[in-house]
Amino acid sequence: MTLNKPVTTYSLKPELLAPAGDFESLQAAVANGADAVYVGTKEFNARVNARNFSMEELGRAVQYCHNQGVKIYLTLNTLVKNSELTRFFETLSCAYSTSIDGVIIQHLSFVEIIKKNFPDLSVFVSTQGAIGNTAAATLMKSADRIILPREMPLGEIKKMISAGAKVEIFVHGALCFSYSGMCLFSSFVAGRSGNRGCCAQLCRQKYNGQYPMSTKELCLVRRIPEFIKAGILAFKIEGRMRSPLYVAVATRLYRKAIDSYLAGEFKLPQKEMEEIEVVFNREFTEGLMVGDTAVVSPEKPMNRGAFLGVIENGEITLNRKVSVGDGLGIWNIENITGAVVQQIFKAGQSVTSATAGDKVDLGIGAKDGVQVYLTSSPSIKIAPDFEPKRTPIKTNSRRQVRVILPKLIKQKAPLLQRFMARAYSVAEAHEIANAGADIVFYDIFAQDFPEPGQWQERTTLGAYLPRIMNDAELLRAQSIIGRKKPGAILTGNIGFLARRSLSDGPVYLDYSLNIFNDLDALFCREQKVIPILSPELSMVELTGFKDREAVIFCHGDIVLVNTKIEIKEDKLKDEKGLVFPVRKEDNYWQILNGLPFGMFNDIRKLRTIGFNQFYIDQKGESAHFVLLYRNLLKQIVQDRRLRKGYTAGHLYKGVS
Numbered sequence: 001m002t003l004n005k006p007v008t009t010y011s012l013k014p015e016l017l018a019p020a021g022d023f024e025s026l027q028a029a030v031a032n033g034a035d036a037v038y039v040g041t042k043e044f045n046a047r048v049n050a051r052n053f054s055m056e057e058l059g060r061a062v063q064y065c066h067n068q069g070v071k072i073y074l075t076l077n078t079l080v081k082n083s084e085l086t087r088f089f090e091t092l093s094c095a096y097s098t099s100i101d102g103v104i105i106q107h108l109s110f111v112e113i114i115k116k117n118f119p120d121l122s123v124f125v126s127t128q129g130a131i132g133n134t135a136a137a138t139l140m141k142s143a144d145r146i147i148l149p150r151e152m153p154l155g156e157i158k159k160m161i162s163a164g165a166k167v168e169i170f171v172h173g174a175l176c177f178s179y180s181g182m183c184l185f186s187s188f189v190a191g192r193s194g195n196r197g198c199c200a201q202l203c204r205q206k207y208n209g210q211y212p213m214s215t216k217e218l219c220l221v222r223r224i225p226e227f228i229k230a231g232i233l234a235f236k237i238e239g240r241m242r243s244p245l246y247v248a249v250a251t252r253l254y255r256k257a258i259d260s261y262l263a264g265e266f267k268l269p270q271k272e273m274e275e276i277e278v279v280f281n282r283e284f285t286e287g288l289m290v291g292d293t294a295v296v297s298p299e300k301p302m303n304r305g306a307f308l309g310v311i312e313n314g315e316i317t318l319n320r321k322v323s324v325g326d327g328l329g330i331w332n333i334e335n336i337t338g339a340v341v342q343q344i345f346k347a348g349q350s351v352t353s354a355t356a357g358d359k360v361d362l363g364i365g366a367k368d369g370v371q372v373y374l375t376s377s378p379s380i381k382i383a384p385d386f387e388p389k390r391t392p393i394k395t396n397s398r399r400q401v402r403v404i405l406p407k408l409i410k411q412k413a414p415l416l417q418r419f420m421a422r423a424y425s426v427a428e429a430h431e432i433a434n435a436g437a438d439i440v441f442y443d444i445f446a447q448d449f450p451e452p453g454q455w456q457e458r459t460t461l462g463a464y465l466p467r468i469m470n471d472a473e474l475l476r477a478q479s480i481i482g483r484k485k486p487g488a489i490l491t492g493n494i495g496f497l498a499r500r501s502l503s504d505g506p507v508y509l510d511y512s513l514n515i516f517n518d519l520d521a522l523f524c525r526e527q528k529v530i531p532i533l534s535p536e537l538s539m540v541e542l543t544g545f546k547d548r549e550a551v552i553f554c555h556g557d558i559v560l561v562n563t564k565i566e567i568k569e570d571k572l573k574d575e576k577g578l579v580f581p582v583r584k585e586d587n588y589w590q591i592l593n594g595l596p597f598g599m600f601n602d603i604r605k606l607r608t609i610g611f612n613q614f615y616i617d618q619k620g621e622s623a624h625f626v627l628l629y630r631n632l633l634k635q636i637v638q639d640r641r642l643r644k645g646y647t648a649g650h651l652y653k654g655v656s
Contacts, residue, residue, distance in 0.1 A: 014228055014235055016258060017073070017168070018251045021050035021240035026061055028248035029070075033255030033388045036071035038104060040240065041095065044088055045075040046106075046128070047240040048197035059098040062395065069390025071101040075240075077126040079106060079195045079516040079536070081654070082544050089117075089403040096121060097400045101393075102144065105129075106181065106195075107516070108494070109523035111143050117403045120396075124168065128181035128195070130513070132156075133471045135495035137165040139527075145233060149180040150218065151288045151564040154230065156470050161231045169227065172250055173238025175215040175287060175295065177203040179468055179588065182492075182512050182562040187536055188593050188647070189560070189578070193655035195514060195536065203561075204301035207572040207580075214301035215565070216294075219284035221273070224257045225266050226290075242280060248382040249275045255388070274320065275380045277306035288564055295565050300336070305329050305375035311366045315359050320374065322362070323353035327376030330366050338375065339364050408518045411525070413548040413612035419630065420508070420551070420615050421622040422464055422490070426450065428620065433459035435623035436630055437616075439506075441490045444477050445586060452485050460487035460505070466586040467492030467512050467562055473586075478502055497527045508615075511535055511553050512562065521547035532615050538654030539602060548610040554599040555625050556617035557581075558649065561591035598646035600632065600639040607633055 018029035020037045029037045039061060040052045053061060058074070065072045074095050080088045092103060092114070102122030103114065106129055114123050122144040131137055131146045137160050140146055147168045148157060161167060176183065187193040190200035203213035218238070220227070227235065235258070237250045253272035260267040277284075280303050286292040308328070309316040328339045344351050345361040354360045366372065420439035423429035426448050432440045437459050442449060444463040455461040463486035465477050474495050481489070481502055489496070489503050492510030500507055507529040515521060515531035524531045525547070532551040533542060535558060542552065560580065567589045572580045581592045596618055599606075603614065614629065616622050631637065 012233075013262060014233060014258065015071075015168075016251065016254055017234050017236040018247055019173075019237055019240040019242065020061075020247065021047065021052065021242070022244075023053070023057065023061060024244045025240075025242075025247045026065070028244040028382050029251050030065060030068045031382070031388075032248045032251040032384045033259075033386070034070055034251050036073060036101070036234075037065060038073045038075055038236075038240075040075045041091060043091060044078050044080065044084075044197075046077050046126075046194075046197045047075070048078075050240045055094050055098070058095060058100070062098045062100055066099070066393040066395045068388075069392050071393065073102040073104055073122070073124065074100045075104045075126075077104045077106045077128055078197045079193070079514055079534070081537070081541055082517045083541070085405070085517060085519065089113075089405070092118070093400045093403060097398050099395045099398055104147070106514075107520060108140065109517075109519045111140060113403070113405065113519070115142050117401055126181075127170070130179065130181040130494060132180075133469060133474055133493070133495040134160045134163050134165070135471070135474055135498040136493070137163065137167075138498045139494065141165075147236065150175060151179055151468075153291070153470075154223075154226065154289055157232065157289075158230050159471055166233050168234035168236055169232055169289070170218060170238055171220040171224075171227070171235040171254060173218055173242075174282075175218050175285070177213040177215055177296075177565060178561045178563050181514065182467060183560070184536065184558060184593075185560040185591065187655055188558055188649060191655070193536055196655055198656065202574075206575050208569055210298040211301045212296060212298050212567065212569070212572065213561075213565075214297055215282070216285040216297045217280065217282045218287050219276075220286055220289070221253055221257050222268060223286065223290055224254070225261050228258070228261060239280075245380065245382055246276075246279050248384070249279050249380065252384050256386075274306065278374050278377055278380060281305060293566070300331075302336075303375070305373035308372045308374050311368050311370045311372065313368065315361050316372055317359045318354055318356050321353060321355045322360075322374060323377065323379065325378050326374055328362070328364065329373040329375045330364060331371040331373065332367070406519070406522055408522060408546050411521075411547045411549045413610050416612070417607075417630075417633065418613045419626050420462070420488075420490075420613070421626055422556075422615075422617040423622065424619045428623070429461065430457065431623040432626060433457035435626040437622075437626045439488050441488070443586075444480050444484075444486070449480070449484055452483075462486050462488030462490055462505070462508075465489060465491040465493055465496055466588070467510060468564065468586070468588045469493045469495065474499070497529060500528050506530060508532060508551060512559065515550070518546045521545065521550055525549075530613070535597065536650050536655050539605065539651050541654050542606060542611075543609050549613070550611070551613040551615050552599075552603070552606055552611050553597070554603050554614045554616060554629060555597060556615075556622070557596050557619065558593040559590045560593050562588055563591070564588050567591070593647065595645065595647040597649050598643060599648070599651065600642055600646075601636060602648075602651060603629060603632055604636070 015035040018034035020026035127147040186200040192198035256269040418438045439460045441462040441464040488505040489507040492512040509531040511532045
């Protein structure tokens with residue numbers, strides 16, 4: 001299946017997209033050659049802790065950028081609750097009237113709505129949308145660009161582009177440990193939803209005595225020729241929480257790299273490469289996109305700067321130039337301290353600077369064996385050594401638009417109660433069936449997935465599809481479904497929606513796909529699938545849903561992290577003593593919450609208002625809890641003891 005006319009060659013100049021957390025960073029990006037900048041307002045963007053822009057400031061930023069020939073895109077890429085839908089689209093309408101060029105969103109259900117109401121506005125699907133295969137891209141063919149997961153291999157990206165997809169990738173900056181859009185770690189452990197722009201960065205904290213989830217800094221500048229040849233439309237630099245100096249240097253680095261290739265001879269900008277190592281550097285990685293699996297730096301989670309050398313006999317043989325006034329990071333075993341170079345002694349003589357290979361005394365009094373890093377230098381400037389040549393963009397006057405949303409009709413739940421659960425072995429599947437589940441899901445890739453005719457239970461046998469699948473894995477799942485003919489499907493991969501017709505039975509969407517409001521539910525209904533609603537929603541927010549056909553996750557293990565980065569331990573213990581189990585699923589790893597989720601008697605409230613479908617997923621115990629919850633719906637049971645060892649998650653207080 002193709003999206004549009006297949007792409008075979010690439011002749012257009014790719015867009016270099018730079019971050020701007022405030023006006024100073026925006027100016028730095030523009031001055032250093034960005035083709036476009038992306039910014040956030042005070043709400044609905046995934047970096048709410050950046051300074052961001054008021055609507056008045058946004059208007060000034062648009063005019064400034066357009067005068068310089070630079071486009072400006074607004075990030076409205078967080079999850080939106082039902083109670084916020086009106087304000088979300090009002091915010092977009094106000095921003096539209098400032099003449100922004102495009103908007104970046106996470107909700108797939110918003111794409112068609114925005115295109116219909118704002119036909120001259122570009123719409124980009126955020127990396128949080130988890131569009132990780134060609135089938136998923138077909139669903140988003142109305143989008144102007146899809147921002148791909150950082151884990152997606154270049155070979156897979158080429159397949160997507162050859163099918164007509166218009167794609168954008170991150171080329172530089174911080175890496176999430178979790179696969180795009182599939183992280184609940186900060187939400188359930190710190191009460192701060194990463195999906196709502198409030199990530200507490202728990203992956204940068206210590207577990208098992210190290211930092212096994214602290215990723216290195218993505219740097220793909222050397223791959224620019226490959227990416228341009230592949231037909232990637234835009235290269236994005238991460239960093240709206242970073243300094244204007246970082247924005248300037250990173251933008252300058254990629255501007256020069258792109259331009260050198262387009263001029264006929266690719267050159268790595270050595271000066272800017274050395275500068276970016278100083279400005280921000282957690283060690284660089286090219287990441288999973290090009291097969292670099294050395295993604296994690298478990299020693300320390302913070303910016304290192306550029307490595308200068310190791311203290312030996314009070315001196316250091318320099319790895320690079322250092323001058324008086326430069327900032328240093330001094331890495332002792334116990335701690336890390338900072339210093340400013342006040343003096344440099346070379347062969348007993350005081351000098352103002354020294355170069356790579358020189359043996360010097362920096363006067364910092366560090367012990368032998370200590371590693372020293374260059375963390376700042378007055379010689380690194382925001383101002384570039386070139387002047388970008390661009391044509392001003394005409395700013396067309398716009399008025400605010402009164403957004404017309406689809407009519408939301410209350411959807412009734414099935415008349416009969418339906419309990420569904422996931423099994424982790426055929427034996428457990430039979431136990432769950434005997435406990436009275438209506439549907440039991442088992443991994444479609446399991447070697448012992450029952451053949452047609454082997455499953456004699458009255459319970460429907462359904463297939464569980466992994467959350468992360470590439471094109472080949474999705475095709476393999478389709479083939480097995482065609483042979484085994486499961487009675488239902490549970491999928492956490494958006495690509496299967498494009499293959500919905502393969503199943504005659506019901507198809508359910510896993511909670512990892514973040515169904516957060518009735519527009520999402522309507523999108524699901526149009527795709528003829530039934531969602532499990534997000535566990536980040538509170539009881540009040542769940543009761544506000546018009547779509548009562550949706551499924552409620554009532555009990556089980558919450559998957560906090562889905563990651564393509566290998567985790568070698570079977571559990572992670574933080575410094576507070578909390579333990580998080582780890583398991584491998586298909587070709588990725590999952591981190592589970594230390595406490596399983598339990599709704600217990602609260603399930604009755606949801607049944608009373610019309611919800612009638614419930615999902616359970618607690619390995620080895622799902623059969624027991626199917627029985628328990630069926631009983632709870634028949635009569636009130638004192639559940640204080642039952643709740644011990646369980647969390648109610650966000651049930652009583654939703655995420656902010």
